[in-house]
Amino acid sequence: MKKFSIIVPVYYNEANLPDTIPQLLELGDRLTGYELELVFVDDGSGDRSLQILLDFQKKFPEIIKVLKLTRNFGAMAAVQAGLSQVRGDCVGIIAADLQDPPELFVEMAAEWKRGTRVVLAVRQEREDPGLQRFCSNAYYALLRRFALPGYPSGGFDFVLIDRQVVQDLLRIQEKNTNVMALIYWLGYRPVLIPYTRRARKKGKSRWTLAKKLKLFVDSFVSFSYFPIRLLSLVGLLVAGAAFLYGLIILASWMIWSVPVRGWVPTMILLTITAGVQMSMLGILGEYLWRTLDETRKRPPYVIDAVFEAGLSAAEKRSGE
Structure with a gap:
């Protein structure tokens, strides 16, 4: 019998889990011919999410596995942790908030x-x-245009992938990346199933603006050379504008005897140039930081404990 694994990253989802887990368990009856495995990854939640997961794990020890990370590493790292622990022939990934319909699996x-x-x-x-x-x-429009042509216009984070794809992802082991974009980047021809994403009914989303901006930067730095090329283009444009401005000033003085009054034009030009240079240094810094972070070889996540059937207390604590 084929095993069907589902990874569910969990972060402050105590309001959703009592509804989410039963709906996922119902898939065991609907997915005929499959053995169901549910892998929940607690990404450093500070509420009762972990306790709720453990209560369900005790009731369904042969189906539910719970991973507890040492702290909050982020949704993408939680997915990577889940991928390292699943045993399924095919592996699904879904959020814990029920905005995506589990029955679509x-x-x-x-x-x-x-x-x-x-x-x-x-x-x-x-x-x-x-x-x-x-x-x-x-x-997603920017991602399609400058990083991953053909990327689904509505985006996705609700997927089902083959075991071979899981192995490919585990070999990459990148940090500061977008796992969903990596799945698309691998090049396997996908089948797209459209659906309507539902509004969140319970709990408060922890997907803050800062996290969204980080994902945006991670996606472009990891999958596009456009920011680096943009630096060269902006540099040429600023240099060209400065050169043209200098010619205009020189011509005004030599031909029409128009004196340059005060330092205002010069200061404006210097301020604009300095601002552009600082922005360019910031983009270079993003690449440099990620290069440094990769060379440190720190793991993208640390598993504090694994809770599943057949593990001793020591094994649960060590996460081995």
């Missing part, structure tokens, strides 16, 4: 059974607020 499993190694549930419509929809659409 049945259709995705049918596609996988036909030989598709990457099945993406793509957002055709979103019930999110207008500003959030606009920002998401802009992000």
Whole structure:
């Protein structure tokens, strides 16, 4: 019997888990011919999320596995941790907030059974607020244009992948990256299943603006050379503008005897140039920091404990 694993990153989801876990468990009856494995990754939650997970794990020890990370490493690191622990022939990834419909895994499993190694549930419509929809659409449009051509316009973080794809992802071991973009970057021909992303009904999203901006920067630095090329282009434009301005000043003085009054034009030019240079240094710094972070060889996550059937207390604490 094939094993169907589902990874669920968890971060402050105590309001959602009592509804999410039963709905995922129901898939065991709907996915005929599969053995279900649910892998929940607690990403340093400070609420009762871990306790709720452990209560369900005790009731369904043969199905549910719980990973506890030492602290909050981020959603992408939590997914990477889950990938390192799953045993499934195919592996699904879904959020814990029920904005994505778990029942769609049945259709995705049918596609996988036909030989598709990457099945993406793509957002055709979103019930999110207008500003959030606009920002998401802009992000994916930029990603398609400058980093990953052909990337689904609505984006995705609800997927089903083959075991071979899991092994490919585990070999990469990048930090400060976007796992979903990595799945697409691998090059397997995906099957897209459209769906409507539901509005969040319970709990408060911890997907803050700072985290969204980090994902935006990580995606572009990891998958696009456009920021570096942009530095060269901006540098040429600023140099050209400064040279042209200098010619105008020189011509005005030599031909029309127009004196340059005061330091205002010079200071404006210097201020603009300095601002552009600082912005360019910031972009270079993003690349330099990521290079340094990779050379340190620090793991993208640390598993504090693993809770599953058959593990001793010592094994649970060590996460081995």
